[in-house]
Amino acid sequence: RLLTMFASTKMNTSLEQSILIATTDYFRVKSLENLQDNDIVTYLRYVERQMSLELGRISSLHSSTRRALSVVLEKNLLVNHLSSILAKGFDQLCDETRIEDLKLLHRLFRVADLHDGCEACSMLRDSFGEYVREKVDQIVSNPERDDAMVPNLLDFVEKRKVLCEEAFGNDEAIADFSKQAMERQINKRQNKPAEYVAKHIDQILKAGNKKYSEDELTSTLDKLIVLFRCIQGKDIFEAFYERDLAKRLLFDRSASLDLENNMISRLKVECGASFTRKLEGMFKDVDLSADIMHSFRENRRSAGALGDIELKVNVLTTSFWPSMAKEELKLPRELNYCQETFTTFYLESHKS
Structure with missing residues (x-):
């Protein structure tokens, strides 16, 4: 009631200044003491508690005085110590x-x-x-x-x-x-992160459901895409990914073709169709090769000529697959015969 009476007189300015000076002096000292004696979290809780208590105590003061006191509290408890608060343990809070x-x-x-x-x-x-x-x-x-x-x-x-x-x-x-x-x-x-992200994806796609649950696979691929977005050397990533995909497809090392297609779809969303054109072309070649081998085995004359030898051939489109150094191979007579037999079948099947 007394404060309300002061608020309506010229003495309010004098009272307000006295309160502001006393509050400033008090919290300047108390904030330094608490900051020195406590860890960052204890100090922040002290600040929050004191601001709540003090604002409750001054609720009966004139609105202009309340606003001025709020500024004093925040300045002496917070604003003046921002650098010290961050230096005192911010990294540890993030670590934990x-x-x-x-x-x-x-x-x-x-x-x-x-x-x-x-x-x-x-x-x-x-x-x-x-x-x-x-x-x-x-x-x-x-x-x-x-x-x-x-x-x-x-x-x-x-x-x-x-x-x-x-x-x-x-x-x-x-x-x-x-x-x-x-x-x-x-x-x-530079290029190392791109290389190792491609290698890690290779390991994931080889392991598939043998090592990870469906939820783990989805979560891991999501995080890999986030990491992929950070990489500038996407051409380096692409080169390693193409090489590893070629090995997985040609040597049947992929755990799941659905998972492979899922990954390619993600890359297509991120980088566009031109980025995944070769990758999708590899899959088309493998699918087409499977159809060709089925027709070859159905052809009694061709398949019968091989006897007990099991033959698997992949017909690849040069522009889709990673370039490899050409090596002259001298095949054993039996394998050479298999090669000639398949070549004859393939050329006859594609005369048009």
Whole structure:
């Protein structure tokens, strides 16, 4: 009631200044003490608790005084200590995926960002971008750990996704900036990430359902596509992928043709039809070769001439398949006869 009476007189300005000075002096000291004595999470909880308590206490003051006191609280508890808060343990919170604690930090930094001249959200964005850059650098830059590069990157891709979505509430600035940081660092190794992503996909497609459940396969391919988007050397990826696909198809090493087609469909969505034209052409050649071999076996004269020898031939379109060095082979008489028999059958079947 007394404060309400003051609010209607000229003495309100004097009272307000006294309250603001006392509050500033008090929280300047208390914030430093708490920041020095506690870890980052304890301090953030202290800030949230004090702001709630103090705003409750001043609810009876004039609205202009309440606004001024809110500014003083936020400035002395938050704005003046943003760099110290981030330096005190932000990376550890990210390492440990402390979602609720990071939510609190993000929420308080957004409050601080409302102050004129304060760049709290930009500071948080930059800190997370630097965190992502350092973690990706640790994964990518060590040639002795190249075999673990892609599995570790896949884990980190998922971690970054969870942090951006759950901890930072899909904050567009944080998500975009950290994505750019991840892409830049991945591509500092030039062509190696592209090579190892293709090799990892090769391992997945060879193993298929023998090693992974359907959900695991879908999740892994989703993350691989996210990683694929980060790679600049897509021509390098394409060369390795074509070579590995050729081996899987010609030597029956693929665990599932459906899974193969699923992966090619994903690549087509990402890069367009021209990127997957050769890959799809390989599949057409293999399917056509199966039909040709079926016709060959149905032809009694041709198949009967081979006796007990089992023959499998793939007729390949040169422009679809990876180029290989030509080698002159001197075949045993039996294999040479098989080759001549099939050649005769094929040419007679395709006279038109």
